[in-house]
Amino acid sequence: MKLSLKIWRQEGPDKEGRLVRYQVEANPHMSFLEMIDVLNEQLIKAGEDPVEFDHDCREGICGSCNMVINGVPHGPLRGTAACQLHMRHYKDGDTIVIEPWLARGFPIIKDLVVDRSAFDRIIAAGGYVSVDTGSAPDANAIPIEKVKSDTAFDYATCIGCGACVAACPNASASLFTASKIAHLALLPQGDAERKTRVVRMVDQMEKEGFGDCSNHGACEVVCPKEIPIDAIAFMRREYMKAVLS
Amino acid sequence: MESQSKLIVALTSQVGRKYLTGITGVLLVIFIIGHLLGNLQLLDSDPERFNAYAKSLHDFGLLLYIIEIALAGVILLHAFIGIAIFMRKLKARKHGYKVSGQKQGGNGKQSLASRSMIYTGIVLLIFLVVHIAQFRFGPAKETVINNEPAMDLHALVMETFSNIWWVIFYVGVMVLIGFHLRHGIWSALQSLGAMKPRWSKAIHGAALIIGLLLAIGFLVLPIIIYVRQV
Ligand code: HEM
Ligand code: FES
Numbered sequence: 001m002k003l004s005l006k007i008w009r010q011e012g013p014d015k016e017g018r019l020v021r022y023q024v025e026a027n028p029h030m031s032f033l034e035m036i037d038v039l040n041e042q043l044i045k046a047g048e049d050p051v052e053f054d055h056d057c058r059e060g061i062c063g064s065c066n067m068v069i070n071g072v073p074h075g076p077l078r079g080t081a082a083c084q085l086h087m088r089h090y091k092d093g094d095t096i097v098i099e100p101w102l103a104r105g106f107p108i109i110k111d112l113v114v115d116r117s118a119f120d121r122i123i124a125a126g127g128y129v130s131v132d133t134g135s136a137p138d139a140n141a142i143p144i145e146k147v148k149s150d151t152a153f154d155y156a157t158c159i160g161c162g163a164c165v166a167a168c169p170n171a172s173a174s175l176f177t178a179s180k181i182a183h184l185a186l187l188p189q190g191d192a193e194r195k196t197r198v199v200r201m202v203d204q205m206e207k208e209g210f211g212d213c214s215n216h217g218a219c220e221v222v223c224p225k226e227i228p229i230d231a232i233a234f235m236r237r238e239y240m241k242a243v244l245s
Numbered sequence: 246m247e248s249q250s251k252l253i254v255a256l257t258s259q260v261g262r263k264y265l266t267g268i269t270g271v272l273l274v275i276f277i278i279g280h281l282l283g284n285l286q287l288l289d290s291d292p293e294r295f296n297a298y299a300k301s302l303h304d305f306g307l308l309l310y311i312i313e314i315a316l317a318g319v320i321l322l323h324a325f326i327g328i329a330i331f332m333r334k335l336k337a338r339k340h341g342y343k344v345s346g347q348k349q350g351g352n353g354k355q356s357l358a359s360r361s362m363i364y365t366g367i368v369l370l371i372f373l374v375v376h377i378a379q380f381r382f383g384p385a386k387e388t389v390i391n392n393e394p395a396m397d398l399h400a401l402v403m404e405t406f407s408n409i410w411w412v413i414f415y416v417g418v419m420v421l422i423g424f425h426l427r428h429g430i431w432s433a434l435q436s437l438g439a440m441k442p443r444w445s446k447a448i449h450g451a452a453l454i455i456g457l458l459l460a461i462g463f464l465v466l467p468i469i470i471y472v473r474q475v
Contacts, residue, residue, distance in 0.1 A: 006343075068342060069346075070344055070346040071345040072346040097343060099343060102338050102341070103337060103338050104336060105337070169355070170334040170337055202260055203258065206258065206259045209336070209337060211333050211338070212262060212330045212333055213259070214334075214362065214432065215359070215428075215435045216353060216354055216355040216359045217353030217354030217445075218353045221353040229353075229354075229435065230443070230445065232435070233435055234438070236263065236264070236436065236437070239255070239258075240255075240264065240438065243251060
């Protein structure tokens with residue numbers, strides 16, 4: 001299949017960027033990233049600069065393959081990271097526009113690669129358990145209600161890719177931050193520090209320059225792990241409980 | 246002291262700001278439900294019905310002033326935070342995407358209503374100035390109810406809505422209120438964390454119905470009043 005691509009090319013953080021048109025010959029069994037690999041081979045052979053893009057696991061678990069495909073973070077398939085999107089979802093002759101995540105909290109490094117260390121700093125502000133829980137206890141040694149552990153696990157599936165920020169009209173990092181807060185607050189190990197955690201993480205999210213959440217719910221639609229915005233309501237309750245007590 | 250300043254810091258945080266828009270928004274919704282129910286008395290064939298209702302409110306005296314000032318404060322706070330959220334949003338993404346797309350299976354709770362909150366809100370703010378100048382401080386004539394002097398607000402409303410342009414203006418703004426509330430009612434509940442997992446679909450649907458009912462309730466009033474007078 002012949003595809004027409006328009007890809008955001010930007011040489012560096014402070015350079016002007018623009019969409020550049022390319023032609024590529026792909027086959028329907030390729031993943032989206034393999035299709036870009038093919039393009040990059042062409043570019044390298046022609047002596048041009050290949051398109052920089054982040055990727056690592058290519059199996060939908062690391063959260064690095066960040067790209068906005070035809071205006072949608074991770075492309076058109078629900079619950080799917082870009083690396084798990086296959087070219088069979090496109091037709092011969094299609095034009096595909098590929099842009100990086102756009103947010104002040106995620107400055108562009110080059111082409112499609114953005115700096116997501118803001119997320120690391122939000123985690124460093126409190127998204128961990130520092131109380132010593134000893135060596136790994138026997139499975140089921142700490143009883144946890146089934147519904148709670150399932151819900152905590154649903155939130156824990158967040159891979160920190162940042163698609164929520166990229167999709168949000170306000171570039172808010174609320175779904176990411178809320179997922180981490182909810183995941184830890186629901187488990188006994190995370191309970192001890194839940195109050196300081198929520199306050200610090202919300203504070204850090206603001207300092208990183210992400211916008212406010214206006215409850216558009218665009219994030220839950222593009223989340224490759226389909227984490228619902230109930231997490232954000234949870235974060236808000238958790239925050240007020242922490243402040244008022 | 247300690248806990249007081251902590252509360253202020255909290256209310257100005259990203260989560261706190263949304264609590265405040267949510268609480269003020271809900272208060273305003275409760276107010277306009279009451280306002281609509283009161284206004285429906287305008288449709289009674291006896292003008293005294295509405296004027297007596299208005300007089301019973303004016304008889305609150307000082308309490309009425311306090312309520313009015315509190316209401317003005319609520320509106321200004323709501324508008325101020327709404328505008329602040331919008332300004333932060335402009336900074337959070339300087340340049341938008343070249344193409345905008347739709348995910349298979351929809352765009353979440355995003356809609357024209359959710360995207361235009363700031364614009365419908367600003368129109369509401371301007372409307373409120375006109376509306377209050379027109380009816381609260383407007384040129385109402387004197388009348389008598391139960392042998393006591395009262396304002397003939399019924400006549401003022403009838404006269405205003407005998408002018409087709411006022412009818413069009415009000416109907417237009419009420420449509421925009423419907424849009425503001427379509428997203429607003431759902432959003433306020435989500436902002437206040439009042440959401441239990443899996444309630445969100447139902448609440449989002451209920452917001453549409455309540456928003457529609459309120460907008461229709463308000464916009465039929467000027468239309469009926471106009472039609473009855475031609
Ligand atoms: C006076 C002018 C007004 C302005 C400038 C304004 C502006 C806004 C804005 C920008 C938002 C969205 C906040 C966000 O992005 O999260 C909002 C939310 C809301 N507004 Fe207004 N608004 C106004 C009047 C009203 C009125 C009269 C009502 C009720 C009848 C109302 C009810 C609501 C509700 C319920 C919300 C949802 C609150 C939330 O998301 O937490 N607004 N308003
Ligand atoms: S490359 Fe790891 S999630 Fe896509």
